[in-house]
Amino acid sequence: MKHARNAAPGLPGVTRNLFASMGTTGKVVFAALAAVVAATPLGAWNAVADDAVPLAADAPVEVGPYEVAVEKVVSTRTLGDVQPLDPADKLLVVVVQVTNVSDVPARGYQLADIVPAPAGAGILDLEGRPVPDDVAPGDRPLPDRYNIADAGELDVINPGVTYRAALVWNQDGDASPGTARVDLAGLDWIDEGFAGLDDEYWLPTHEITHSGRFDVEPPASRSGAADGAADGAADGAGDADSTGDAGEGSADATDDDVTDGDGDGTGAGAGIAGGTDA
Template identity: 30%
Template structure:
């Protein structure tokens, strides 16, 4: 679906422009650009006014509603990733649900939840590394109830999930991290005239406190005393 391809096409367009700067000046290049625009790539780099992030408040991102709960450093996610001397795992706990009557894909969801400016956090996006300074999408999202990967979001259901990123173990553990949520707009694709979720743009951003496992243990001990 073109909705899934919006972020991918935008990144491929940047790569193509770096490798072959004369392509877009040709007739063939104009055709390629038209396809990219239909898929969500905007050569004018449109921006939207960012709303402040509020914890425990639902955010409408178009295809999804996302409610951010907390951001933690975790020692491991069983069956998913284990922290070691080389890496650590950052996990954002959130509640998500799909809007509309159609099943939404997990790939679009993880592209919609990004960390910005966190040292040592890198992730592949469709086989390519994000450019330096770009927000990094979550590597994956997992259902908290059973640890399964969230590949599809069914309408009418609510999921408690963990969005995960791996951070270089040599980097300092952040005390706060900037979260940027990316929304999409339902509109007609100029390619096949179907209605799709297109035009990915940041909608909500804010800083979250990052909790370390030791801090959580200390807080629990203080509560018991």
């Protein structure tokens, strides 16, 4: 089952489709012209499209072959085995529910095109440099993607299955935003590419279709995490019906819960499925 926009693509859509059908030389020339236009006020980036639909927590939005709902935004020092690139920094996590509403498997990497890095959240690129809030969606740093159920990377999204995913970016250690702007960007269906190559695929538009402000849950306090870890370790050791290992106790003890789960697992799975560490 294919999904496409109901309305005509308009000039931006026609331009994208034309670009998709070009050969390599044509794309190079087109990109050079686009760079010149972007350097002028006429081509300046508009951070949020005027017609962007308001985005609210837990509200499902259909984008390409997916139905996506943003649950919440969390700032944390670690996420299980996932660490920031610099120990002094933090992680920003956007928790989403995503369902493949088509009848064929889809690629998880497309979530990075649909959910760009949040604005106003202190996001850092891979070089540790701050990302300006007015950067276009396609130029924002890509997140790591994790399936919360098993803490593995989310690579394939199977038809009819709803996944809870954690999209993770590096965040400036000094950033403490109360809110962040979360955007959703669209996908366009390409029936036929140039000369019959790369037919039938979803092309990122890098255009914001939905946008909303979300509260950012702060990291758990260090003292609270330490107290919780001690309590969790004691509970794990004293529970005759459980393995009671140290990993389980630590997972149960996390205070800043990304997923509202029980944290019964261990290792990376416990950290992502059970919560975050301060």
